[in-house]
Amino acid sequence: xxxxxxxxxxxxxxxxxxxxxxxxxxxxxxxSPPVTAPQPGPSQPAPSQPAPPPSxxxxxxxxxxxxxxxxxxxxxxxTPSVVNVFSERQVNRxxxxxxxxxxxxxxxxxxxxxxRAPQRERSLGSGVIVSPDGVILTNNHVVENAETIKVALxxxxxxxxxxxxTDPQSDIAVLRVDQKDLPTLEIADSSRSRIGDLxxxxxxxxxxxxxxxxxxxxxxxxxNMGITDYEDFIQTDAAINPGNSGGALVDMDGKLVGIxxxxxxxxxxxxGIGFAIPSNMAMQVETAILHNGKVTRGWLGIAIQDVTSxxxxxxxxxxxxxxxxxxxxxxxxATRAGLQRGDVVTAIDSTRIDDAGQLRTLIALAGKDKRVxxxxxxxxxxxxxxxxxxxxxxxxxxxxQIEQGALSGLTVQPLDRALRSRLRLPDNVDGVVVTGAQxxxxxxxxxxxxxxxxxxxxxxxxxxxxxxxxxxxxxxALLLVYRNGATAYLSLSR
Numbered sequence: 001x002x003x004x005x006x007x008x009x010x011x012x013x014x015x016x017x018x019x020x021x022x023x024x025x026x027x028x029x030x031x032s033p034p035v036t037a038p039q040p041g042p043s044q045p046a047p048s049q050p051a052p053p054p055s056x057x058x059x060x061x062x063x064x065x066x067x068x069x070x071x072x073x074x075x076x077x078x079t080p081s082v083v084n085v086f087s088e089r090q091v092n093r094x095x096x097x098x099x100x101x102x103x104x105x106x107x108x109x110x111x112x113x114x115x116r117a118p119q120r121e122r123s124l125g126s127g128v129i130v131s132p133d134g135v136i137l138t139n140n141h142v143v144e145n146a147e148t149i150k151v152a153l154x155x156x157x158x159x160x161x162x163x164x165x166t167d168p169q170s171d172i173a174v175l176r177v178d179q180k181d182l183p184t185l186e187i188a189d190s191s192r193s194r195i196g197d198l199x200x201x202x203x204x205x206x207x208x209x210x211x212x213x214x215x216x217x218x219x220x221x222x223x224n225m226g227i228t229d230y231e232d233f234i235q236t237d238a239a240i241n242p243g244n245s246g247g248a249l250v251d252m253d254g255k256l257v258g259i260x261x262x263x264x265x266x267x268x269x270x271x272g273i274g275f276a277i278p279s280n281m282a283m284q285v286e287t288a289i290l291h292n293g294k295v296t297r298g299w300l301g302i303a304i305q306d307v308t309s310x311x312x313x314x315x316x317x318x319x320x321x322x323x324x325x326x327x328x329x330x331x332x333x334a335t336r337a338g339l340q341r342g343d344v345v346t347a348i349d350s351t352r353i354d355d356a357g358q359l360r361t362l363i364a365l366a367g368k369d370k371r372v373x374x375x376x377x378x379x380x381x382x383x384x385x386x387x388x389x390x391x392x393x394x395x396x397x398x399x400x401q402i403e404q405g406a407l408s409g410l411t412v413q414p415l416d417r418a419l420r421s422r423l424r425l426p427d428n429v430d431g432v433v434v435t436g437a438q439x440x441x442x443x444x445x446x447x448x449x450x451x452x453x454x455x456x457x458x459x460x461x462x463x464x465x466x467x468x469x470x471x472x473x474x475x476x477a478l479l480l481v482y483r484n485g486a487t488a489y490l491s492l493s494r
Contacts, residue, residue, distance in 0.1 A: 065198075065252050066252075069252075069254075071200070071214060071252075074200060074250070074252055074253075074254050075200060075202075075212045077254040078185060078200065078202060078248065078250050078254045079154055079202055079210060079212065080153070080154045080155065080183040081128060081129045081182075081183045081184055081185040081248070082126060082127070082128055082129075082154070082185075082202040082203065082210065082247055082248050083126065083127045083128075083129060083136060083151040083152060083153055083154070084124070084125075084126060084127075084151065084152040084204040084209075084210065085124070085125040085126055085127045085136075085138050085142055085143065085149065085150075085151050085161070085175075085204075085246060086122060086123070086124060086149070086150045086151070086152065087122070087123045087125070087142065087143045087146035087148070087149045087150075088122050088123075088146060088147060088148045088149075089123075089145050089146050089147045089148075123142065123143075123146070124204060124207040124243050125138060125139060125142030125143075125203075125204065125243060125244075125245045125246045125247075126138065126142075126202070126203035126204045126243065126244055126245060126246040126247030126248075126260070127142075127151060127175060127246045127247070128185055128246070128247065128248045128256060128259065129182050129183060129184050129185065130184055130185060130187065130256070130283070130286065131182075131184060132180065132181055132182050132183075132184050133179075133180055133182075134176050134177040134178060134179045134180070134182060135164075135174065135175075135176055135286070135290070136151060136161065136174070136175040136176070136177065137172065137173070137174060137175075137246070137259055137282055137286055138172075138173050138175060138245070138246030138259075139171050139172065139173060139245045139246040139259065139261055140166045140167065140168050140170075140171045140172060140173045141171060141245065142173065142245050142246045143163060143166070143173050143175070144166070144168075144173075146163070148160075149161040149162070149163060149175060151175070151177060153182075154210060157179075159177040159178070159179055160177065160178075161175040161176065161177050162175065162176050162177075163175060164176050164289060164290065165289035165290075165293060165294065166289075167285045167288075167289065167294075167295045168228075168229075169228060169229040169230055169295070169297075170228055170229070170230050170277060170281060170282075170285050170295070171227070171228045171261055171277065172259065172277065172281075172282055172285040172286070172289075173246075174285075174286050174289045174290065185248060185250065185254070185255065185256040186253075186254065186255045186256070187255060187256050187279050187283055188250075188251055188253070188255035188256055188257045188279055189279075189280065190234065190257050190258060190278035190279040190280045190281075191278075191280055193217055193220055193234060193251070193257050193258075193278070194217065194220075195216075195217055195218065195219060195220060196216055196217065197216060197217045197251060197252075198214065198215075198216055198251070198252050199214070199215060199216065199217055199236055199238055199249050199250060199251055199252075199257065200212055200213065200214050200238065200248075200249070200250050201213045201214075201215070201236065201238035201239065201240050201244060201247065201248070201249050201260055201274070201276075202247050202248045202250065203240070203243060203244030203245070203246070203247025203248070203260055204243045204244065204247065205239075205240075205241035205242065205243045205244050206241060206242055206243050207243050208243075213238045213239035213240070214238055215236050215237040215238030215239065216236065216237060216238075217234055217235070217236055217257075218235045218236055218237050218272075218273070219234075219235040220234055220235070220278075221233075221358060222234070222235050222275060223355060223356075223357025223358050223360075223361060225262075225275070226420075226422055227261070227262050227275065228261075229416060230281075230297075230360065230361045230364050230365075231357055231361060232277075232278055232281055232358070232361045232365075233261070233262075233275040233276060233277065233278070234249065234257065234258045234275070234276045234277075234278055235273065235274065235275055235276075236249060236258075236274050236275075236276060237272045237273070237274070238274065239270045239274075240260050240263050240270060240274035241263070241269055241270050242263075242269070244260045244274075245260060245261060245262075246259060246260065246261075247259070247260045248260070249276040255279075256279045257276070257278070257279050258276030258277055258278050258279055258282070259276055259277045259279070259282045260274060260275075260276045261275050261276055261277050262274070262275045263275070281361075281365065284365060296367060296368050296391055296392075297363075297364035297365070297367065297368070297391070297392040298363045298364055298365070298366040298367045298368055298370055298389035298390070298391075298392060299332070299333065299363070299364075299368075299389055299390045299391055299392035300332070300333050300334045300339075300363050300387060300389060300390075301328065301329035301332020301333050301334040301335065301390065302325050302327065302328050302329065302332075302334045302339060302345075303325070303326045303327035303328075303329075304323045304324065304325060304326065304345070304356045304359060304360070305323070305324050305326050305356055306323065306324070306355050306356050307321070307322055307323065307324050307344060311324060315342070316380070317344055317377070318377060318380050321346060321352065321353065321354050322344040322345055322346040322353055322354075322376075322377065323344065323345045323353050323355065323356050323359045324342070324343075324344055325339055325340070325341055325342065325343040325344070325345065325376075326341060327341055328340060328341055332390065333387050333388055333389055333390045334387065336387070336388075337374065337385045337386060337387035337388075338385050339374065339376070339385065339387075340378065342378070342379075343376045343377070343378050343383075344376055344377045344378075345359060345374060345375070345376045346375050346376055346377060346382075347373075347374075347375035348362050348363070348366075348372055348373070348374060348375070349372050349373050350373070350375075363389065364392060366389055367389065368389060368390060368391040368392075369388060369389065370388070370389045371386060371387070371388045371389075372386075372387055372388075372389060373385075373386060374386070374387055400412055400413075400432075400463045400466060400467045402442075402467070402470045405470060405471070405473055405474050405475055405477070405494060406440070406441055406442075406473055406474070406475050406476055406477040406492040406493055406494045407440070407441075407442050407455075407470045407473065407477055407492065408439065408440040408442070408494065409437050409438035409439040409440045409442055409443060410434065410436075410437050410440075410442040410446065410470075411434070411435045411436045411437070411438075412432040412433060412434055412435060412452065412463060412466055413432065413433050413435050413463070414432060414433075414462065414463050415429075415430070415431060415432060415433050415451065419433060423449065423451075425451065425482070429451055429453070429482050430453065430459070430461045431451045431452050431453040431454075431459075431460055431461060431466075431482065432451070432452050432460055432461075432462070432463055432466045433449065433450070433451055433452075434446050434447065434448055434449065434450040434451070434452065435448055436448060440494065441492040441493065441494060442492060445490050445492055446479075446481070446490070447483075449483075450481050450482070450483050451481065451482040451483075452466065452479055452480070452481055453480040453481065453482055453487065454478075454479065454480035455469035455470060455473055455477055455478070455479060456469060456472070456473050456477060456478050457478065457480075458472075475493060475494040476491075476492070476493045476494075477491075477492045477493075478490075478491050478492075479491075479492065
């Protein structure tokens with residue numbers, strides 16, 4: 001069966017990917033197209049008289065909320081706390097064959113090849129002031145690799161911003177400006193958000209200036225979207241477009257419930273499905289970055305997968321919810337707590353577990369040294385175990401570029417969960433992803449998006465393992481490569 005596809009706008013380009021949203025909506029500044037007035041269609045003849053001026057009386061647009069405020073009151077209260085974010089970096093524009101391919105630009109940035117003169121690239125996004133002394137939350141992808149960052153306040157002030165820290169695994173970045181007494185948003189408890197709650201989305205779509213849209217919360221707890229490593233998204237039908245990244249999702253009390261992050265779309269624009277990082281998660285990340293300089297996440301030490309109907313039948317599992325433990329890491333908190341392969345985790349601290357993404361995020365947010373109660377089913381019998389979480393090992397490794405030997409000029413990056421989802425790779429494909437090849441035999445044999453599984457018959461599941469294997473290979477390398485749903489051996493020699 002052919003998978004349906006959706007598109008996302010990334011860096012001003014549209015990339016088509018498998019079903020499910022793939023982040024994000026950073027937009028690069030460019031000349032705006034001319035705006036023309038809509039023309040009447042066959043069933044809409046042009047009016048013979050000019051339209052009457054808008055009424056100044058009450059209307060549905062100014063309907064009162066239970067708090068006594070109107071939607072316009074809420075918008076007026078919150079918009080001064082939402083800023084436009086402008087970041088700038090220098091890029092080398094290549095003239096290689098992948099230049100115009102948004103798929104590779106999305107996953108791997110500008111591909112390597114013959115280079116033109118460096119150019120300045122400006123990116124546009126949004127941010128939320130969460131502290132009167134100048135702390136601003138935005139998305140990591142809005143300011144990633146930025147050399148300079150500026151923010152524009154609603155009152156017209158333009159301020160230089162400093163990047164305090166980022167957390168790519170949740171797509172949160174923390175900025176600071178040298179300013180006091182700034183207007184801030186009160187933070188809501190996002191765990192209390194309900195499907196059907198009215199919300200406003202505020203941001204800088206397409207770089208045209210601050211915009212407010214209204215909708216409802218369509219779903220909560222969205223995970224396994226392949227957008228970030230840790231996902232617990234609030235889904236909304238409030239219009240979110242490219243440039244809204246890092247903006248505010250607020251409730252009708254004017255409190256921040258989420259940081260707008262991504263859209264699911266077939267066109268690259270608004271189609272009623274937007275995602276926001278819950279305020280509870282965003283503020284936890286912000287606190288960790290401000291106090292510790294990094295985010296430390298909890299770790300249980302289990303490999304997990306969703307319980308499908310086929311697995312439930314074949315393994316004779318009784319729970320209709322929960323997550324199957326497929327492996328337990330040796331000398332991990334899970335081992336010490338007594339978890340075993342084949343257990344079905346049904347709840348953590350009385351929070352019901354419905355899928356693997358939810359469990360992964362719940363454990364991560366609990367943090368290191370947190371003692372948790374794990375409820376599970378083993379061979380059809382309920383059990384309760386106590387586990388003290390460890391610190392999650394970092395899944396972010398720096399890309400590696402090989403400088404000598406048969407693989408000279410080749411650059412690879414780690415295959416994380418989000419990238420695996422975007423490339424639609426099966427679970428048994430484990431290796432490093434090719435991001436570019438400047439010269440040598442690798443330049444003609446490999447292409448961006450290839451996954452190198454082995455070097456000279458040695459598995460290379462990490463960047464460090466690949467670097468060591470490439471060094472040992474010398475001037476001859478036998479690669480096992482996954483490409484387009486199949487594996488093949490490639491022999492390279494210098």
